[in-house]
Amino acid sequence: MKLIITSTDALFDKEKQEFFPGSLEALQYFKSLSSDHKVVVISNHAETLEVIPEGIYTLNLSEIKWIRKSPKLIEYISTKLNILFEDIIVLGSKDDDMILAANARILLLTADYAKKNNPDDRIYSEGYGIGILSIDRLYYFFDHYLNIATPWFFSHSIDESFKLFGLTNAMTGQMRDRTEIEICNHLRSHLKAGYEKGKSPFRIYSLLSLYRIFKEIRDINYWACYPSSSGEPNEALISIKEVLRKSFGSRTTQDLLIRHKPSVKRNMLSAGSRVSDGCDSQFDSIHLNPYYKGKIKGKNFCIIDDFSTHGTSSETVRHLLQHEGANKVIFIALGKFKLTYKMYDYSLSGDLYAPAYKYTKNGIYKEISGVINNSGSEELLDSLKDAFL
Template sequence: MLAIITSPGVLVQNGTPSRAIIQALLNISAAGSAVGVTSNLSKPAWFDDAFKGSKVKFIKTDARQNGSVIKEIAKQLNIDPYNVLVLAGKSEDMQMAKNGRAILIAAGWSTDRTIRALGIQVSDAAELEALVSLTHGWTGHWWFEGEKPKYRARALADLSGYGRDVTATQQNFARKLTATVKSGGPQLTALTLLASRSLLIDGVYEVENLLWGVYPSSQVSTGGDDEVLSDFTHRLRTTVSLARFAKRDEPLFIRHTASEKRSLNRGADRTDPTDQITSMHLNPWYKSRLRGRNVIIVDDCTTHGLSFGVAAAFLAAGGASSVTGIALGKFGNTMKYFDIVINSDPFKPIEADQFESAPCVFFAGENDPRAQQSLITLIP
């Protein structure tokens, strides 16, 4: 079961209650989700007439910003806070969602700059209904999750059956993902929501000193934050993290030399980290800012898991406390765990003799079959 919580101001456009948004909430309620409109002010005069005959409730509460109303609603409905969606129109709504550990959705018609900068947005009533419907049907968690001594790994969906040729499939999926991230719209919004909900199930709000980053592409960095996954990662951060530590145009990793695109070279040893390590380094901007941080690294897809092992080695050398690698898709059952130690300054280029790597081993983990087809369906 889901609960949808919003405030009266979100339902008013140009000084008048929006019939389209009200009808969307009525439809969502009729479909089985709990819907509530909350405020620390009295119930609007138009509310009873707008929601007559429905189960939509008005909830008057003080200090909404502390999130207690979210926790109370979740308790009454016997659901977890990550099954509560908050449609936010102003900063107080955002604070209510974050402090209540709910999923935060921005009303795209809001004029509040803080709200317009949030990651998950709906532009109109139809998109709101579609997003709620998607969330209602998403009962899974990560397709894959595993824990190892130096880092943990997560993958949103299994893409093993998506075509027979893994190499061609990986290229195809990467192109589709890139297009989705660049074009935005409902698909990107839905992708962000699925990843956000899985992070909330993991208790990401309780993790202190978070830092978010993107594993770099094989191309030389241009000096800006232009990786195709950067915007997606910032969307995740604003949705599920209380932290504000993240700087635009300062990527965590710098690719100083183009690396071999591993998916294109079938004959190469795809578990050898040398090319990856010697072609990149940590951004010096983070040299005094990385120590003690718990870092989440996002990559589009993984097969052998080398990117997570390499990222973990750099981040450990830079002083990070923990590393979690998140891939949107995982191919096959060949993911490895890499125990790599960098013996030089990770904020400068690394030579081939400046790191040590133990033989990689199988990265065992747990699978949740409910998540298997999510991305394939989402990005056709």
């Protein structure tokens, strides 16, 4: 079951006094995909709901306007319709819609085709949500992304406060499906070299996959990207992180991790060198941003990286943030090589917010097997084969 909550501004052209062509048909199409799918149109003004045809549920909030932007509205609808938060989508076209989605921390589709109704609202000027440029793109979204349920290829709880997720299987050498291999190669080119083809569908797929682990990320305080080996920003990761940061109501834009000098690319090292190096080269070149001094203890973090092989980047993050008292850390790798994770034991000392803090590796690593979900490959293919091939 899926639910779309929307407002008349996303459906009705106020200037022409008519529905945006195809908007109602798109919602009816959404409902036709499953007998359980629901659509609710909400408004603080009863008269604006009069244009909505029969068959689409309306909710008049004129006597309880205070709830319009509150998560209590989502809680009420969720309870009344017996639907999970992660299965609720807001189709928004004004700031009230954006604030409702952010406060409830649910998925926001931004109706760019309806921008003329509220062109100066922050939902557009500040780039909130996943942009839906046309009604055709709304149909495309329904056809390709609604059935994403268990996309995560790899997951593992390192300890009670740290969990790693790997979105896609990056081990193309072990794949048999030629289409899957081509998609994964495209993704690697996009994340590593900025290859443009299919970037928007993949980012949408990544974002929707994150909403499938809603319970893990709903209480995140800070969102960040793991820095590249060169220290140059990765636009693909930043784009995904920024949508999530805004969607989950985090105002902090400061980088969490500072790469103060380039580090050797780990894929250029031999397997033996990578293992023996552990996190050493990462600690030598990364420190925490001084902005976060005094802000980490007791807080929850989500870190997004492009690929994970042995788990060195996530281990670096784990040690840095746990040393500073973080309550919970979720590490997201958009691609995962290997079926295992190498866990290292380090002792850190000194000022972790500046270069040259001290670290000591205690013993050798412990290799751990993660939880593998092979059905995620099917969802990847269904969602992205049209976009990349």
